[in-house]
Amino acid sequence: MHREAGKTLLAQAVADGLLTGAILALGALGVSLSLQILRFANFSHAELLTWGAYIALTFTTFATAGTPIGPLSFGWQLLLAVVVAGAATGLVALAVDRLVFNQLRARHAHNLTMVFASFGVALILRNLVLLLWGPDAHYYSDELQIAVEVLPGIRLLPDQVFVLALTLVLVLALHLVLRLSRLGMAMRAMAESPALARVCGIETEKAIRWTWIASGMLAAAGGVFLGLTVQLRPDMGFNLLLAIFTAAILGGTGSLFGAVIGGLAVGLAENLSVLIIPSGYKAAVPFMLLMLVLYFRPQGLFGAADRAAT
Amino acid sequence: MMGIVAYLVFFAIVVLIFGVATLGLNLQWGTTGLFNAGVVGFYGVGGYTQAILTAPGRPELLGNLGLPWLVGIAGAMAASAIAAAIVGVATVRLRGDYLAIATFGIAVALQLVALNWERLTGGSLGLTSIPRPLASVFEEPLSYDLFYLCLMLAIAGTVYVALERIVRSPWGRVLKAVREDETAAVALGKDARRFRLQAFVLGSTVIGLAGALYVSFIGFVSPFDFVPIITFQIWTMLIVGGSGNNKGALLGVLIVWGLWTASGTLISKLVPAAFQTQGGAVQAILIGLVLVVTLLFKPRGLIGEEPVVSRHLG
Numbered sequence: 317m318h319r320e321a322g323k324t325l326l327a328q329a330v331a332d333g334l335l336t337g338a339i340l341a342l343g344a345l346g347v348s349l350s351l352q353i354l355r356f357a358n359f360s361h362a363e364l365l366t367w368g369a370y371i372a373l374t375f376t377t378f379a380t381a382g383t384p385i386g387p388l389s390f391g392w393q394l395l396l397a398v399v400v401a402g403a404a405t406g407l408v409a410l411a412v413d414r415l416v417f418n419q420l421r422a423r424h425a426h427n428l429t430m431v432f433a434s435f436g437v438a439l440i441l442r443n444l445v446l447l448l449w450g451p452d453a454h455y456y457s458d459e460l461q462i463a464v465e466v467l468p469g470i471r472l473l474p475d476q477v478f479v480l481a482l483t484l485v486l487v488l489a490l491h492l493v494l495r496l497s498r499l500g501m502a503m504r505a506m507a508e509s510p511a512l513a514r515v516c517g518i519e520t521e522k523a524i525r526w527t528w529i530a531s532g533m534l535a536a537a538g539g540v541f542l543g544l545t546v547q548l549r550p551d552m553g554f555n556l557l558l559a560i561f562t563a564a565i566l567g568g569t570g571s572l573f574g575a576v577i578g579g580l581a582v583g584l585a586e587n588l589s590v591l592i593i594p595s596g597y598k599a600a601v602p603f604m605l606l607m608l609v610l611y612f613r614p615q616g617l618f619g620a621a622d623r624a625a626t
Numbered sequence: 627m628m629g630i631v632a633y634l635v636f637f638a639i640v641v642l643i644f645g646v647a648t649l650g651l652n653l654q655w656g657t658t659g660l661f662n663a664g665v666v667g668f669y670g671v672g673g674y675t676q677a678i679l680t681a682p683g684r685p686e687l688l689g690n691l692g693l694p695w696l697v698g699i700a701g702a703m704a705a706s707a708i709a710a711a712i713v714g715v716a717t718v719r720l721r722g723d724y725l726a727i728a729t730f731g732i733a734v735a736l737q738l739v740a741l742n743w744e745r746l747t748g749g750s751l752g753l754t755s756i757p758r759p760l761a762s763v764f765e766e767p768l769s770y771d772l773f774y775l776c777l778m779l780a781i782a783g784t785v786y787v788a789l790e791r792i793v794r795s796p797w798g799r800v801l802k803a804v805r806e807d808e809t810a811a812v813a814l815g816k817d818a819r820r821f822r823l824q825a826f827v828l829g830s831t832v833i834g835l836a837g838a839l840y841v842s843f844i845g846f847v848s849p850f851d852f853v854p855i856i857t858f859q860i861w862t863m864l865i866v867g868g869s870g871n872n873k874g875a876l877l878g879v880l881i882v883w884g885l886w887t888a889s890g891t892l893i894s895k896l897v898p899a900a901f902q903t904q905g906g907a908v909q910a911i912l913i914g915l916v917l918v919v920t921l922l923f924k925p926r927g928l929i930g931e932e933p934v935v936s937r938h939l940g
């Protein structure tokens with residue numbers, strides 16, 4: 317009997333870990349894109365998750381409430397809200413680039429100056445959310461969901477299954493855009509060598525703009541999913557920042573699927589850790605993983621060796 | 627009148643404590659170009675170590691060893707140095723923003739330790755009645771504060787002079803060379819990684835000293851004394867004043883801390899109690915704007931780094 321309970325606990329931690337991992341993966345993709353193409357660690361990226369989540373919240377309060385789709389807790393308007401929030405957050409990211417990072421690029425600022433500025437931007441974005449939407453927690457829906465048993469012993473909320481599936485779709489879509497479209501090719505060329513890309517006549521500013529838009533959209537999806545499965549708070553994104561960075565570095569910058577695997581690995585490690593260490597330390601697990609990666613495999617699981625070196 | 631004097635003394639002490647931390651950061655960022663995104667982590671390690679080593683013993687706590695003040699200061703600096711070495715060894719060989727991420731991470735992890743390891747840190751309640759140096763000698767609170775101000779002037783002055791000499795020494799010149807052109811420095815036989823690690827550990831040690839001085843002045847410590855925004859405040863002080871210039875660093879502390887407390891007082895007077903959280907948000911946005919605008923329009927800060935030319939060329 318005891319062993320059975322342990323097994324169930326383990327299976328549940330795996331399921332929860334995959335869900336957290338999917339959200340982290342959506343954030344890590346944006347961080348990974350910006351490490352490769354914009355060439356700096358963007359500490360304001362996690363705030364885009366928060367913005368996406370809150371924009372979707374505002375949209376759902378204005379849209380007429382639809383009836384919930386099947387077993388899900390939300391109706392069509394939340395699906396629409398993901399799209400609207402994605403577009404709007406893409407614009408927020410673009411605006412931030414115009415106002416701050418583009419200006420610094422034009423002055424040929426050092427990439428660590430960009431990191432500095434991203435911290436300032438993060439502080440401003442986070443506190444703007446607090447000003448606009450207030451400090452209290454929000455929810456998309458008051459519906460209570462009943463967890464369904466998807467596999468023996470593993471219970472998931474229908475919303476969680478939906479989140480996992482949609483994450484996979486989004487990653488696949490990004491992969492196809494990067495592989496098949498001219499824009500994707502331009503972005504990959506930028507990642508290889510900005511100077512060479514410019515010489516080859518690639519519109520580098522356009523590639524940069526779309527990098528911001530894409531990472532903003534993915535972040536917004538991650539933010540809405542986070543809000544859907546937990547709650548909305550002004551610091552919801554900021555609290556994930558370390559885990560998102562760890563996921564991006566663990567996966568290896570330079571590999572999209574690496575970022576996804578990195579996200580899932582961090583999510584699993586966090587949720588499995590509570591089986592052996594006090595849950596208060598759960599949020600420190602990404603840091604331990606990060607140090608392990610930096611000590612033993614700084615290029616990440618799927619990264620090229622030269623990327624991480626100075 | 628005495629109220630104002632007492633407040634000014636208090637303000638000056640806090641400025642000098644932040645000044646020491648900013649000087650430490652200036653060695654890392656201003657001189658060596660190392661990005662420390664976890665200033666508050668090292669500041670907190672210093673503060674907590676001071677508390678754990680010097681506070682009077684309590685049966686339910688592992689620490690609270692009741693050791694002398696100077697032992698606490700030395701221990702605080704050593705503990706910050708060790709924390710810096712742990713992240714430094716892994717990251718000095720990697721691209722610069724990895725150090726930023728790792729230091730940000732250690733600050734998050736240390737905050738969790740402070741909150742959760744109740745047997746050592748007292749958890750969210752923190753540790754209290756941390757002894758202040760020579761507290762029994764002074765009867766009046768104001769005369770004690772004046773004494774602490776003199777102590778801080780002596781310590782901050784010593785740190786300032788020491789760092790000025792260090793930066794101008796051959797060792798300091800290598801740090802600048804590594805910052806400006808690592809390849810050239812390596813070609814001249816300098817082990818860039820070792821110099822970066824040394825500068826990072828030394829800078830964090832100074833930041834830890836500032837944390838210990840803060841805690842032994844305030845007399846208590848809790849996780850809420852070491853919130854992430856402190857990292858940000860210390861940076862803004864450095865960038866506004868002028869990174870790479872120790873005088874600029876100190877000037878920046880005065881201006882940014884003055885602006886921060888003035889805006890805080892103003893908001894608490896003007897904003898109704900129910901909206902104080904939003905008032906805090908305005909304050910944070912303000913300091914974020916100060917940083918971004920300085921980076922954009924005055925990247926060298928108010929007093930930037932002095933250009934140095936070899937005396938053999940002059």
